[in-house]
Amino acid sequence: MNVTQVLSQTEICQSCTIRNRAICADLHADEIVLLNSIGRHRTLTAGEQLLWEGEDAVLVGNVVEGLLKLSTGTSEGREQIVGLAYPGDFVGRPFGGTDPYGVEALAETRMCVFRRQDFDAFAREHPRLEHKLLERTLTELDRTRRWMLLLGRMDAEQKLATFLLDMVERLSGAPGLNPELTGGNTVPAFALPIGRQQIADVLGLTIETVSRHFTRLKKDGILDLPSRREVAILDRAALQDRAG
Amino acid sequence: MNVTQVLSQTEICQSCTIRNRAICADLHADEIVLLNSIGRHRTLTAGEQLLWEGEDAVLVGNVVEGLLKLSTGTSEGREQIVGLAYPGDFVGRPFGGTDPYGVEALAETRMCVFRRQDFDAFAREHPRLEHKLLERTLTELDRTRRWMLLLGRMDAEQKLATFLLDMVERLSGAPGLNPELTGGNTVPAFALPIGRQQIADVLGLTIETVSRHFTRLKKDGILDLPSRREVAILDRAALQDRAG
DNA sequence: CGACTCTTTGAGTTGCTTCAAAAGCGGTGG
DNA sequence: CCACCGCTTTTGAAGCAACTCAAAGAGTCG
Structure with a gap:
């Protein structure tokens, strides 16, 4: 050498x-x-x-x-x-x-x-x-x-809310990502690195249950879902409430 | 010194x-x-x-x-x-x-x-x-x-069966315990170190569900329950089947 | 523009939970 | 020794959240 x-x-x-x-x-x-x-x-x-x-x-x-x-x-x-x-x-x-x-x-x-x-x-x-x-x-x-x-004691909504908050935290630690992901009460749209089925596999749920709760959180004005692979958090405090 | x-x-x-x-x-x-x-x-x-x-x-x-x-x-x-x-x-x-x-x-x-x-x-x-x-x-x-x-993907029966098999394995590693706990298809009665509620807390279930499945496994001739704090495994192979 | 995959929505079922009460067990004192 | 009390466990009945099965809708790619 x-x-x-x-x-x-x-x-x-x-x-x-x-x-x-x-x-x-x-x-x-x-x-x-x-x-x-x-x-x-x-x-x-x-x-x-x-x-x-x-x-x-x-x-x-x-x-x-x-x-x-x-x-x-x-x-x-x-x-x-x-x-x-x-x-x-x-x-x-x-x-x-x-x-x-x-x-x-x-x-x-x-x-x-x-x-x-x-x-x-x-x-x-x-x-x-x-x-x-x-x-x-x-x-x-x-x-x-x-x-x-999460797996043993949370219901589907708590699981999904916890997952999203955890993912934002993890992603904001990565380089080149918007540091705004951690600041205030709203989080601008970011790319979900995994699909619905894999979210279900992380949370111990079925894909249908995950999808239904995504829809519900959107209807409740807590999330926005610009595309299947993007999420924006419109009300982080409310999401944290749902996380239990 | x-x-x-x-x-x-x-x-x-x-x-x-x-x-x-x-x-x-x-x-x-x-x-x-x-x-x-x-x-x-x-x-x-x-x-x-x-x-x-x-x-x-x-x-x-x-x-x-x-x-x-x-x-x-x-x-x-x-x-x-x-x-x-x-x-x-x-x-x-x-x-x-x-x-x-x-x-x-x-x-x-x-x-x-x-x-x-x-x-x-x-x-x-x-x-x-x-x-x-x-x-x-x-x-x-x-x-x-x-x-x-176990927490994310098993049903109650699989959880309980897996728990019991795991516990026998762990206990048989401890000193002063019957080495027969690992041998054949039946395991002589041993003391459960924890109660039903705590088993439920390990498995992510309620105490009632745990109790019901204990009863069912006993009725099916797989377990014997000489007292609340004792279990004998009458058919380990069957229990392993139930564990999935 | 089709073919494919992924996601959403709907309808019905199931298994676990919840709520309630009875039964079992262990300890204490009469 | 038995009666009583507190605590754990079992059993029952009803409800509900998540699952399964099924089909439609959206997005992607050749």
Whole structure:
């Protein structure tokens, strides 16, 4: 490996859009170079599957841009989305034998992936990285447990309202998005990254129920739905009320 | 600190019943001594609350013996149990500001607790501990996400059947319990550590629905219910079928 | 302009919840 | 030992939210 390569590899991470939000945030320059040498970039097309539930865990990685869904299903074929991975999020199962759920791209997604073995070895030698990963995993566990309250104890309207508020919050953290998404009582129209069926799969509902409640929230003047893939929040306070 | 103290402190952990299952498992003798010096033992009575949702995270710890519930509730007062902590499990929120859910003892519970600040500092200096905690957190996240499938996509019978099978598996990992709990197609009567209402709060159901399905499974010859707090599985295969 | 997919709307059914009351169990004291 | 009390669990009846099944409407793409 010559110096030019090293520099250019460093550059790749330095200019990375998620450099400060992903688990690599606290690494030193020399560590970044090392990590870069075991990783590679990969682009998934919408609908492409990255990991399969129950298969050997061979890959882990960071989402750079795009959106992934993590999901499992019952034997009868009902699907439950157990998480969405936005830019900066880590996916895959380090230190484990098999991937516990499937991972599929919902939109064209750029990633930074590692062979799991390589990543595990690197992580064990770099406590700063393990620490970041631990913090991220703890946060994700908290978020997942909060979602259990939604799945177990909320009615359809509360679920949908909570989902929309959560999505706005998540999207406004992403780069290049309107910071107005967080301000006042109305939120300008933004693009929903997923369709009705997948919203249903996140909320543990059917597509019909999701659709009916979208319609109701629109009729009640809380939402506007300029197109199927766009939502505007006309009255955030009212939506928060509906979220319970 | 004199040698006698050190030895006796080491002894405490060495004889600990969860020594090989908790996050301290991989620590060296000298690390154990240090960890011991910042921890203390505490016994909770049944019903006693250890942590409150939304409060400053001041404590973390390991369950040595007993059972804790982790739970949140909606503003309307509906409760959702988001996890149960058995012996060997870690509870509390390291590296974070506030406890994301309440923690309460369901039975008399012995714990080994640490001030969160002390624990955080210790963990950062001992990567082996952080690694164990990371592995445990990853496993817990997997378990929690599998539970989302239950909450979002299963009907009441599937939920109860899955719960019972899961509980038998968890209990049989605990010390001093009949190893027969894992063997064949029938499982001898064992004590349910929680009542019907709490089972309902785990499964996202009402107590009446839980009770009805217990009765149905008994009528169908799959379970026996010698008393309210005891269950025997007469036909594990059938129960697994019902779990979906 | 059709063919396809996704979404919305409608009608009817079901399973879980709610509300109410009875039954079971454990503990305490007469 | 039994009677009584409080608490948990079971059972019953009625209501309703979400589901299923079915079809029409909207949007997208060749």
